[in-house]
Amino acid sequence: MITIAKLKTLKDRTCVRKCALLFHQQATLALRNQHEPAYLAALTGLFDSPQFRSVLGESELARLAGLGVKLSLLQEAELAVACEDIHYLLLQALGSDSADWDFVDEEGNLDSSQRTILDHILVLDRLRSPYNIGSIFRSADSFGIQKIYLVEGCAAVDHPRTYKTSRGCTRTVEYEVLGEEAMLARLKILDLPLFALETGGTELDVFPFPAKGIGVIGSEELGVSPALLGACEASLGRLSIAQAGTKGSLNVAVAAGIMMHGWFSA
Structure with missing residues (x-):
């Protein structure tokens, strides 16, 4: 799992894309109650970072902040849905998308x-x-x-x-x-x-x-x-x-x- 410190060193769009993939992974883990609350909290801390502010508009940032607040209050299926909401919001901001529950590599491409x-x-x-x-x-x-x-x-x-x-x-x-x-x-x-x-x-x-x-x-x-x-x-x-x-x-x-x-x- 990529560290938060490493994420902070990435270029703007690369950082946001990596975070989108990480939220997707956490959604999958949340369904099995294997997610990492501390790591999720650290990820949401990036929402106010220069990288995110460079890529997302004000309305997107506001919605993202609201979703981030909800994460600590949810478990399993509800948490998975919230993580996927963040995943898709970030992909939309990047002008990209993927199908539900795709197997993807670290670059976001389908994993053959x-x-x-x-x-x-x-x-x-x-x-x-x-x-x-x-x-x-x-x-x-x-x-x-x-x-x-x-x-x-x-x-x-x-x-x-x-x-x-x-x-x-x-x-x-x-x-x-x-x-x-x-x-x-x-x-x-x-x-x-x-x-x-x-x-x-x-x-x-x-x-x-x-x-x-x-x-x-x-x-x-x-x-x-x-x-x-x-x-x-x-x-x-x-x-x-x-x-x-x-x-x-x-x-x-x-x-x-x-x-x-x-x-x-x-």
């Missing part, structure tokens, strides 16, 4: 070492929406996907909307962009079982998910391309998700998430 990685690979075939690409990366991070291949024509992984929707997971899941011909050649080299997430296939609850394999996901409009679908049908075929509503298909990112969870749990 916390991931469980399986021999599961995805191929995204011409998904045009950066929001869908980002959402799939976020689910892929959670459900053990080793790597994502994107066929040329997909929305850019480095698009701001992709990154924002992924909540940083475009940096935790390995990926590569290939043309369709190069992708087909790569599939031959990998020589793994293939299946397509498509209508008209075996339903998810009885699908024979491979321990090592590749799932291909196409666009909502056109589905998986004929060439890639042919490769899948020559292997494990199609996987389908049963539905009981009025829509003909699910959002592709939602469907991909359901499929990834089924594969992860198999």
